[in-house]
Amino acid sequence: MKLHVSPDIFPPRGHEAKRLSIVDSAATVFCREGFAGANIDLIAAEAGVSRQTIYNHHGDKEKLFVAVVRDLTERCNAGIFATIATFPDRPNDLEADLIGFAVRLNQNCICNRDGKCLRKLIQTEGERYPELFAEWREQGPGRTWPAIAARFARLAYGGYLSIADPDVAARQFLGLVNAELQTTFMLGGTPREDEVVQSATNGVRTFLRAFGKRPAPSSAKKHTALANA
Amino acid sequence: MKLHVSPDIFPPRGHEAKRLSIVDSAATVFCREGFAGANIDLIAAEAGVSRQTIYNHHGDKEKLFVAVVRDLTERCNAGIFATIATFPDRPNDLEADLIGFAVRLNQNCICNRDGKCLRKLIQTEGERYPELFAEWREQGPGRTWPAIAARFARLAYGGYLSIADPDVAARQFLGLVNAELQTTFMLGGTPREDEVVQSATNGVRTFLRAFGKRPAPSSAKKHTALANA
DNA sequence: GACGATTTAGACAAGAGTGTCTAAATTTGT
DNA sequence: ACAAATTTAGACACTCTTGTCTAAATCGTC
Known part of the structure; x- marks a missing residue:
C-alpha cells in the first residue's frame, strides 16, 4: 500500500523514467569529469540502473552525450x-x-x-x-x-x-x-x-x-x- | 675541478630547451583534449622528444599539468x-x-x-x-x-x-x-x-x-x- | 497468477594509456 | 677523442574503459 509515494519520479516509474534518470545522471558526470573522463559505470551507478540499460537506451557514449x-x-x-x-x-x-x-x-x-x-x-x-x-x-x-x-x-x-x-x-x-x-x-x-x-x-x-x-x-x-x- | 660552472645551468644547454618544448606542447594538448583526454605519447611526439624524457623531467602526468x-x-x-x-x-x-x-x-x-x-x-x-x-x-x-x-x-x-x-x-x-x-x-x-x-x-x-x-x-x-x- | 518485455549482474574480448625498465645511441664538457 | 650525462626506442606489466553477450531476475499488464 504505497499511497503517498512521490507520484512523479524517483522510483523506477517505467521505461521513460529510466531514460530521464540516465540523461540526468549523465549530465552530472559529464559536467564533472568531461567527456573523456566520464565513466559509463559511474553514470549507471548514479542513475541507479545497470550499464546495459544505458546501452539499450542510447547506443553508445557519444550518442548519450548528444542527448544530454x-x-x-x-x-x-x-x-x-x-x-x-x-x-x-x-x-x-x-x-x-x-x-x-x-x-x-x-x-x-x-x-x-x-x-x-x-x-x-x-x-x-x-x-x-x-x-x-x-x-x-x-x-x-x-x-x-x-x-x-x-x-x-x-x-x-x-x-x-x-x-x-x-x-x-x-x-x-x-x-x-x-x-x-x-x-x-x-x-x-x-x-x-x-x-x-x-x-x-x-x-x-x-x-x-x-x-x-x-x-x-x-x-x-x-x-x-x-x-x- | 669545475671552477666556473654556473650554478644555474648544471644540465647541458639543450636540457632546459627540452623542458620548455615539453611544457609548450603539453599546454597545447591539454588545452585541446583536457587532462583526461590528453595522451603523453602525443605530447612527446608534438614536442619532438621521447616519452621517457617527459617522465625524467616532470615525474608524472599530474605534475606536468601543474607545471603547465x-x-x-x-x-x-x-x-x-x-x-x-x-x-x-x-x-x-x-x-x-x-x-x-x-x-x-x-x-x-x-x-x-x-x-x-x-x-x-x-x-x-x-x-x-x-x-x-x-x-x-x-x-x-x-x-x-x-x-x-x-x-x-x-x-x-x-x-x-x-x-x-x-x-x-x-x-x-x-x-x-x-x-x-x-x-x-x-x-x-x-x-x-x-x-x-x-x-x-x-x-x-x-x-x-x-x-x-x-x-x-x-x-x-x-x-x-x-x-x- | 501468468506471459512478454525490460532490466540486471557478471563475465568477457579488445583496445588504449600510464608509468617502469633496459640497453643502445646521442649529446656535452674537457 | 674521451667520459659522463642525457636521450631514445621499444618492450613490458598493469589498470581502466568501452561495448557485447548471456542467463537469470524483475516489472508491467492482463
Whole structure:
C-alpha cells in the first residue's frame, strides 16, 4: 500500500523514467569529469540502473552525450524564456525592477544545475562537436538574446530608456550584471546569492547611467512615459 | 675541478630547451583534449622528444599539468602587466585611447595562444585542482584587476572620468568590452580582429556614457585636464 | 497468477594509456 | 677523442574503459 509515494519520479516509474534518470545522471558526470573522463559505470551507478540499460537506451557514449546536450539546451531555453516573460515592461522603479530581472535570470537560468552543466559542457567540449554546439548557439543565444533585446527596445520605445541599438544594449546588460561573477563562472563555481545581487546592482546602475533618461539636465523633447501607470 | 660552472645551468644547454618544448606542447594538448583526454605519447611526439624524457623531467602526468598551468599563469600575467603599462594616463582622445587599450588587452593577452590555453584549462579543470587555481586567482585577476582599477582611478583623479568605485568600474570595463565576444569565448573560438574592435568600440562608448564627463550640457565647474599635453 | 518485455549482474574480448625498465645511441664538457 | 650525462626506442606489466553477450531476475499488464 504505497499511497503517498512521490507520484512523479524517483522510483523506477517505467521505461521513460529510466531514460530521464540516465540523461540526468549523465549530465552530472559529464559536467564533472568531461567527456573523456566520464565513466559509463559511474553514470549507471548514479542513475541507479545497470550499464546495459544505458546501452539499450542510447547506443553508445557519444550518442548519450548528444542527448544530454540537447536535453540541457531545451530545458535551459525554457527557463530563460520563462524568465524573460517577467521582464519589466512598465516598471514602477526601473532600477529595482531591472535588478530583480537580472537576479532572476542568474539564479534561475545560469547558476542553477542545468545552466551550470550546459555551460561547462559548452566550454569543455565545444571545439570537439562543432555542429552540435552550433545548433546550441542558434537555439540558445541566437533566440534568447534577440528576445531580451526586444524587451529593451520596448522599454526605449516607452520612453524609459535611451537606446540606439537594442541588440548591443542587451549584450552589454548581460555583460554588466555578470561583470563581477566572471572569475567564479570560469572556475565552475556557483556565486552566493549576495554576490549575484551585488553584481546585478552595480551592473544595472552603470547600465542606467549609460542608457537611462536623466530627468534633470535633458533638453530633449519631453517624454511622458515616466509619468504613467 | 669545475671552477666556473654556473650554478644555474648544471644540465647541458639543450636540457632546459627540452623542458620548455615539453611544457609548450603539453599546454597545447591539454588545452585541446583536457587532462583526461590528453595522451603523453602525443605530447612527446608534438614536442619532438621521447616519452621517457617527459617522465625524467616532470615525474608524472599530474605534475606536468601543474607545471603547465604555472607556466601559463606567469606568461599571461607578464603580458597583461605589459599591456597595462600602455594604459592611457593622459589621453588625447579618451574614447579612441580606451578602445585601443581594450583591443590590445584582448589581442595580446586573451586571444593569443597562452591566454586561450590558460582560459580553457581553468574552465575545464578548475574544479579538479582547487588549490592550484586558487593560486591562479590570486596571482592573476587578484593582481591584474586592481592594477587596472588603479589606472582608472588615476583617470578619474585627473578629471577625465567620474568614477565612484574604481574596482567596480574596472570589472565593468572588462565586461563591457568583451560583451559581444562571450559566446565565442565559451565555445573556445578566437574572434576575428574586427569583432574585437567592434565589441571594444561599443563597450567603451557605453562605458563613457556611464562614467565620462560630458563636456557639453554640463553646468559643473570646468575641468582643465582635457586641455593639457 | 501468468506471459512478454525490460532490466540486471557478471563475465568477457579488445583496445588504449600510464608509468617502469633496459640497453643502445646521442649529446656535452674537457 | 674521451667520459659522463642525457636521450631514445621499444618492450613490458598493469589498470581502466568501452561495448557485447548471456542467463537469470524483475516489472508491467492482463
